[in-house]
Amino acid sequence: MAELTEVESGGAGNGAAGDSVVRPFTFGQDSFASADRLSGLERMAERLARHLRTVIEPFARTKVQVTPEHHQTMRFDRWRADLPSFTSLSLYRLRPLKGGVLAMIEPEFVTAMVDAFYGGSGTAVKHRAREFTPTEERLLSRMADGAMEGVVQVWSDVTTLSPSFVSRETNAAYASLVRADEPVVVQRFIISPGTGRSSSLSIVYPLASLRPYETQLAAKVHADHGPADSEWRGRMVHALANVRLPVRSVLARPELTVADLMALKVGDVIPITLAPKVPLIVANRRLAYGTIGEQEGRAALMVEHVEQGQ
Numbered sequence: 001m002a003e004l005t006e007v008e009s010g011g012a013g014n015g016a017a018g019d020s021v022v023r024p025f026t027f028g029q030d031s032f033a034s035a036d037r038l039s040g041l042e043r044m045a046e047r048l049a050r051h052l053r054t055v056i057e058p059f060a061r062t063k064v065q066v067t068p069e070h071h072q073t074m075r076f077d078r079w080r081a082d083l084p085s086f087t088s089l090s091l092y093r094l095r096p097l098k099g100g101v102l103a104m105i106e107p108e109f110v111t112a113m114v115d116a117f118y119g120g121s122g123t124a125v126k127h128r129a130r131e132f133t134p135t136e137e138r139l140l141s142r143m144a145d146g147a148m149e150g151v152v153q154v155w156s157d158v159t160t161l162s163p164s165f166v167s168r169e170t171n172a173a174y175a176s177l178v179r180a181d182e183p184v185v186v187q188r189f190i191i192s193p194g195t196g197r198s199s200s201l202s203i204v205y206p207l208a209s210l211r212p213y214e215t216q217l218a219a220k221v222h223a224d225h226g227p228a229d230s231e232w233r234g235r236m237v238h239a240l241a242n243v244r245l246p247v248r249s250v251l252a253r254p255e256l257t258v259a260d261l262m263a264l265k266v267g268d269v270i271p272i273t274l275a276p277k278v279p280l281i282v283a284n285r286r287l288a289y290g291t292i293g294e295q296e297g298r299a300a301l302m303v304e305h306v307e308q309g310q
Contacts, residue, residue, distance in 0.1 A: 007303050036303035038185065038210065040217035041071050044154040051150030052189060052201065059113040062194035073207060077180035077215060078291055083172035086130050090144040090194060091166040091177065096159065098212075100166060101151065102177050102204040103144045107132070107170075109191065122193055131170065144168075151203060155176050158216045185209040222272045249278050251292065258301065277304070 045068035052066045083089075087112060090103040114136050116122030125309040132140060145165070152161045169175050178184060187203040210217065250270035280288040280301060 033166055036219050038071065038073075038214065040158070041185070041187060042068075045071065045189070047154045048147075048150045048187070049189055051153060052147060052191070055146035055150070056191060056193075058112070059117045059139060059143070060193045061116050062122070064194070065192040067190045067192070069190065072186045072188070073187065074184055075180070076178050076182055076184045076206075079184060079204065080172050080180075083175075085172060086139055087172050088132075088144075089169045089172065089175045090140075091168070091175075092144075092148050093164045093166055094148070094155075094161040095164075097161065097205070097209040097286055099206040099209045100177055101148070101209075102202075103138060103147050103176070104200075104202040104204065105143060106199045106201075110136050110143070110203075112129075112193070112199070113143070115137055116193070125196075140168075147201065147203065148179055158213055174181055177204065178206045178208070185210060247287075248281050249292075250281065251275075252276055 049066040049068045053064050056064050056066070083104070086107060088105045088107055090105075091100045092103065094101050095119065110132065112122050115134075117139070148165075150165045152163055152292055155161050183206075185205045187205075189201045190198055190201075191201060192198045253272060254270055254272050256270070274292070277289045278292055278301065279286045280290060280303065287305055288303045288307060289305045290301045293300050293302055
């Protein structure tokens with residue numbers, strides 16, 4: 001890739017007035033997509049956070065809070081340089097996205113989840129071995145696969161993805177997704193179990209793989225609320241079951257002229273005709289029809305037909 005030079009006007013501390021500062025610039029290296037072009041990833045991250053919670057809680061054996069951070073776009077080598085030398089990087093293919101997708105999970109978190117799953121406190125250790133045990137490998141595989149299943153779900157309204165596992169790496173220096181100077185988009189999630197310290201999980205996309213879907217992602221700020229949380233929905237249904245609504249019925253609808261209304265006086269009689277079926281009205285909507293009768297000395301309505309779609 002050709003290198004150009006960028007010339008800036010010299011300021012204080014850069015030499016005499018009129019001097020210039022020349023620094024190398026790789027053409028196209030900073031052509032990252034603007035935040036609004038990928039704004040749909042923020043809504044998708046909220047849905048993915050809910051999915052990750054359902055993946056992790058069976059291992060943690062406690063309530064887990066998963067908080068998505070604002071996605072970042074940076075060079076792949078910069079992101080990789082911030083990783084510890086021993087980590088967990090799972091590479092997947094998500095066809096038709098070009099390139100791969102990485103799932104990064106902190107090794108201490110994997111150890112903590114194994115400990116919690118087998119009845120321990122779930123407290124992550126600060127210093128650990130330089131390789132995963134077979135048990136940790138199995139749990140790590142299930143968590144990474146679960147995370148990818150969530151990615152496929154939240155992308156379903158943009159495009160249908162077909163996931164496949166490629167490889168798993170523990171040495172950040174050997175992680176290969178794109179060239180070192182190419183940009184990637186990082187979605188980071190903070191995982192806070194009921195016990196133990198917080199950890200992070202990251203999903204990393206090559207920016208080039210998202211460019212064909214920028215228009216759809218920009219439109220993903222629409223009203224896409226994702227699947228309802230089952231626990232929240234249960235509480236809401238229980239609360240709504242106790243809400244009281246006014247219910248009424250209309251027995252007759254006589255009509256009078258304005259002249260008759262103006263002439264009304266005490267003692268006048270307005271003839272009415274009862275319909276064979278009267279409506280049961282809730283919040284200005286006809287819910288059902290029935291006939292008027294009597295029960296235990298009180299007027300009553302026997303429901304004979306319920307409106308469809310109510």
